[in-house]
Amino acid sequence: MKKCIAVIAAAALIMGTAAGCQSGGSSSTAVSKAASAAKSPTNITIWYENDQTIGDALQKQLDSLAPNVKVKLQRKDKMTDALKLVGNDTQGAPDMFFFAHDKAGIFAEMGILSPITDLISKDSLSDFIPMTLNAGTYKGTLYQLPIYFETQMFMYNKKLMKVPPKTTDELLKFAKENTKNGTYGFVEQHSTAYYAVSWMHAFGGYVIDKDSKPGLNLKGTIDSLSYHKQFVQYQPADGDYNTMTTLFKEGKAASTINLPNLAADAKNSGIDVGYATMPTIPSGKPLAPYSGVQGIYVLKSAGANKKDAVTQVLQTLAKPEAGIAMSKVTNDAPANNKSYADSEIASNEIVKTLKASADTVVPMPNVPAMDVMWSVTENMLTAVNKKNANPKTEADKAQQDALAQIADMK
Template sequence: MKKMAMVLFIAVAALVFTGCSKNTDSGAAKQGNKESLNTIRIWHDGDKGIIQLMENRLNDALSDDGITVKFEQKTGLTDQIKLYGSDEVNGPDLYMYAHDSLGMFVEMGVLAPITDVVDKTVYADMLPMTLKAGNYKDSQYLMPVYFETLLFIYNKDLWEGEVPSATEELYSYMKSHTDTAAGTYALVNQHSTAYNVAPFINGFGGYIIDEQARSGLSDEKTKEAIEYNKKFAQLEADGDYNTVNALFKDRKAAAIIGGPWLISGVKEAKINYGIKSLCDFTLPNGNTLVPYSGVQGIGVMKHAAESKKEAVEKVLKEIADPQLGIELAENSGCAPANQKSYNDASVAKDEMIAAMRRTADIAQPMPNIPQMSVMWGPTESLLAAVNKSGEDLNIAVYEYQKKAETAIADMQ
């Protein structure tokens, strides 16, 4: 009997232990699943300083909610999203990238509109231009974070007098202050790079590509702009990126048209620089120069909008907070997408950021349709043919319009 009792005791103990073990395993699985749902992975290819600031701020703000945000840098982000955009296990939950790839990602079917996760009131204070950049086929896919535009950057020690406010006056100044034989210039620009010529094209009412994915190289207004830009190009060195930057930093050029990405080098060269918005220059037709703008925004993968909706919503709300924009402006020189960020005195008084804020009222976001990717090549070949090779515009434009149309058709 004692042996039988001992056997029964061991059997019952084993059952109790097994039950406890199963409950423990189940609890651990539930805890692990909860942690997974509260971990938001954001892929990016951005500046490390900017990303670290964002990661620190988001994790501090969301710590009480148990949400962890992990930014992961990816080389070749576009290709990585093509491979893993729909992969809930190996892919990202969100991504941060320039807005001009948006259309391609949407057409791939990997993104959800952010309105699936947050109410429109969350991003109501964003600059209209930045919202337009993240909108595709009437749906908002990106929460804008910050933006950039081209600027007129000048050396205060070299520029004589006030910077003019009309492009014709600017051209007159260039003619009298440029000595190509001596290698000194009043103004340099990447005159055969589409992004840098866009302020003229857009300002003249032309376009590189429209919303219906039609090439605008042969448009009469585009041609007028290219012809007008040509006379400036003749006084702007070879237009190569490295050349024009070196000329400005070596004090061989009094001014340069470039973006905020140049400022760190300008500071290192200890140049006493000033900044003017391109919207402060008036063209002969009465319009101002109208540059493109690039917007950095956050997009949501479809699977995350469904399985992690609550956590994603909280992350997007923090990204939309104007305080994030203020910190990005103060620490990294970013122009915030949120209009309320500019109420902060330190943001408002920053010369570069203030110039981009003014430009944002007239700037055009780079087209975010997939077909834009094949327009850079034909456009820049056309500009080089006219500005560098001296080809007749009317002949060259016919060739490159055809090439653009073929490239667009091949994407169908």
């Protein structure tokens, strides 16, 4: 009898212990679930203004951050106006936005941006092409993480131009000899500021510098106007975008200077397109167009309140893989040098040509005063190229006009 009681007691003890273990396991699971629930994902909204395919490519790169960071790409028309409207309002503003570098100064002066190097280290940017970092730097502070860039290229129709010119004098000679019967040796948007600056830079001139000082009446700018004017007489007088691009796509222009998308369109039209480095002026300096860099900005409120999540987004987009993915969509050149190890990127003629120009192109000025310079510069170009006005007279007039308009901005 005693033995039976002892067995029953032992069994009760074992059952009690087992129940205790089960209770402890249930408590542990509950704590784990509570901790998991407490660590809810951080939501990051990124605005972009580009084509939907670009937003989709960015989204695909950033989906890897889930579930801890959930990123939503949202397309926004008229980005500059939208950001001016919402500022740092946490209810209406995004956390980050993907946009061109040339508005960095405007947004920085609004006080809405967080410096990129407050979130990721300078060392993590060591593989980036220096020009792309300089582009998004305003008053010594980097406000944009660059992803890719584009610039103008010298492209030619291989059927009409067998060997691309190495110098602008050679190009002028070719234009003279091959402009006839509705076909042209060379075409460009000769009186559009964005395209004419490549000639100004080669001669040592510029539209405006990083300190917001116009350079329209510099000797280099005036010299470029006088020299470049020789080319205009062998081109359609209007210098219009549609005219110039249509001529090249229809095989009626042997060569042009334009953006990569024209090369792609011309190829689709059956043109055998070749690419070459920019020709050099008599001094030996190459034509140096503006570059445009696309990248990511951080709103100050997000940099402060969602720092860890924002940092993860920046770290992801700083990887070579992000540049590779975006280049495959845009046909533009990655900002990260390591992206060029990818075989598809390395074999892309357009991308290779863009990359080769990275040391000579000039980032479009990102100072707010640049906004008034476009019309002032184009008025000068129109007078010189289309109305045969004196380059120095028009340059002096344009410089005074620019200074007055910049003063009115203050």
